Amino acid sequence: MRSVAVLGAGIQGTCVALALRAAGWRVSLIDQAPAVMRRASLRNEGKIHLGFTYAKDSSLSTGRLMLRSALSFAPLIDRWIPDGLDWERIRARPFTYLLMRDSALEPEALYSYYERLELEYRALREPWQHYLDTRPDSLWSKAPLPPEVSRAAVAAAVETAEMPLDLVELRRQLARAVGESAVSCQFGRRVEAVRRRAHGFSVAGVEGGGESWRLAADAVVNCLWEGRLKIDAEMGMAPQQPWTYRLKYRVLGRLPRALADLPSLTLVLGSYGDIVPLSGGSYISWYPECRRGWSNDLEVPQSWHRACAGEVDPTEAREVSSRVYEALEPITPGIAATSTVAVDAGIVVAWGDTDIDHPDSGFHQRSAVGVAADDGYFSIDTGKLSCGPLFAAELAARI
Ligand SMILES: Cc1cc2nc3c(=O)[nH]c(=O)nc-3n(C[C@H](O)[C@H](O)[C@H](O)COP(=O)(O)OP(=O)(O)OC[C@H]3O[C@@H](n4cnc5c(N)ncnc54)[C@H](O)[C@@H]3O)c2cc1C
Structure with missing residues (x-):
């Protein structure tokens, strides 16, 4: 094997x-x-993108990739796990898009992009595909503003079929599936180097206690x-184009009772934020406050790792959350009464290498991603x- x-x-x-275990490989993870x-x-908002966020990519290549990814997300995972996952438990409330009055694109331009996505959806979907165990007839419709949202800030609203996942639940179910599979899990091991050998590769690194492994x-x-x-x-395989690492915070909080019925919200189009109501702590973000690190080096600064492992100093957590609530208060009045669960x-x-408010920002385009290969070494x-x-299935087909 x-x-x-x-x-x-x-x-x-x-x-x-x-995917590789299901294809008969002996897998070390x-x-x-x-x-x-x-x-x-x-540590993200868990949106399984249908492409709505990428209206600035008029070639539709990002929208198309997101649709292909979204429609195969659940069917592929279910193919690799004997009993599949319980998607109804994992799905959260569908997204309403709030078209902000100072949006980078006018509502008419957004509607026409959404319509192109809808046509693409109808053309793309295949009988084996579904979207997180649902089969929406259409992806979006114009809608009245949710009553919790301020008319002064928001020009219009669009209800979509797009959904976020409860990532704690997804992780729980995936961890169980991996544990029950024959994948050999090698956790607590840092990877430091990969080397080509006469036959195959050697991977080396250090464990938590400082011992080396190979x-x-x-x-x-x-x-x-x-x-x-x-x-x-x-x-x-050095990168052939500029890249950026951004450290992005999120706030998890219990929304006040007045916002209990809020749909999941994405504010477009610009450097705004999202709110995803979740029972264990709703996801709340405001981009200008949450983007707190930027690097164009090959490796991210060491100082970022603690927050990415869930360890944020309480003073910083209070500062981030109060600034996020303050920024969102004019849009969703009452949100400042949220009680913070975690940051x-x-x-x-x-x-x-230019941020999202730059007209030519590469961040509005996410289609130049996926599997790269060089003689037995693959990188995704x-x-x-x-x-x-989707990329795991592409890798399994190529390896
Ligand atoms: C705030 C935020 C919001 C986002 N929102 C969305 C969204 O709504 N929808 C969406 O589709 N995408 C979203 N994204 C992007 C999405 O989170 C990422 O694209 C995706 O999670 C990347 O998955 P991954 O498995 O490649 O990376 P990770 O989940 O980071 O996995 C990489 C793994 O490699 C391990 N690792 C790294 N270096 C080493 C090393 N040297 N040795 C050993 N282990 C190592 C890490 O511990 C980690 O477990 C968001 C991202 C952020 C930060």
């Missing part, structure tokens, strides 16, 4: 491990964390997200949580 070392156990590495999905794949495999799949580019560069951060990795730029299963 051929062996593969999968580096990184976020959504990408977990899906690759399950390696991560510095003590379990699957402890970093970016846990493992041989016929193939390697690098799914290390913010740790990916460094190893790729050492393997002769943590994730890293966004993207091609481009996940791009978005939404794309993890």
Whole structure:
């Protein structure tokens, strides 16, 4: 049986491990964390994108990739796990998009983009596909503003079929599936180097206690997200375009009773934020306050890692959450009464080096992502949580 070392156990590495195990590989899944999905794949708003956010990519290539990813997200995961996942438990409330009065695109331009997405959806979907165990007839419709939202700030609202996932529940179900599979989990191990050998590869690193470890495999799949580019560069696959790492905080809080019926909200189009009501703590973000780190180096600053492991100093947590509530108060009055449950951060990795409010920002385009390969060494730029299963299936077909 051929062996593969999968580096990184976020959504990408977990899906690759399950897909390759199902295809008969002997799989080692390696991560510095003590379990699957402890970093970016846990600390985000969990939106399984249908493409609405990418209206600035008029080529529709990002929208099309998001649709393909979203429609295969659940069917692919269910193919690799004997009983599949309980999607009804994992899904959260559908998104309403709030078209802000100072949006970078006028409502008519957004409607016409959404209509193009709708046509693409009808053309793309195949009988085996579904969207998180639902089959929406249409993706969006104009809607009245939710009563909780201020008319002064918001020009119009659009109800969509797009949904976020409860990532704690997704992690729980995926962790169980990995535990019940024959994947060999090697957690608490930091990857430091990959080397080519006469036959296959050796992967080496250190454990939590400082002891070194080494493992041989016929193939390697690098799914290390913010740790990916460094190893790729050492393997002769240095990035050919500028990239940016952004450290992005999120607030989890219990919304006040007046906002109990809020749908999931995404504010467009510009550097705004999102609110996702969840029973364990709603996701609340406001981009200008939550984007608190920026790096164009090959490796992210060491100081970012604590927040990405869920450890934020209480003073900083209070500062971030009160600023986020303050920024959102004019849009969703009453949100300042939210009681904060936790504050943590994730890293966004993207091609481009200008921020989202720049007219030519590369961050509005996410289609130049996916699987790269060089003679038994593979590297996956996940791009978005939404794309993890699709890219794992593409990898399994190529390896
Ligand atoms: C705030 C925020 C909001 C977002 N919102 C969305 C959204 O709504 N929808 C969406 O589709 N996407 C969203 N994203 C993007 C999404 O989170 C990522 O694209 C996705 O989670 C990346 O998955 P991954 O498995 O590649 O990375 P990760 O989940 O970060 O997994 C990489 C793993 O590699 C491990 N690792 C890294 N370096 C090493 C090393 N040297 N040794 C050992 N282990 C290592 C880490 O511990 C980690 O477990 C968001 C991101 C952020 C930060």
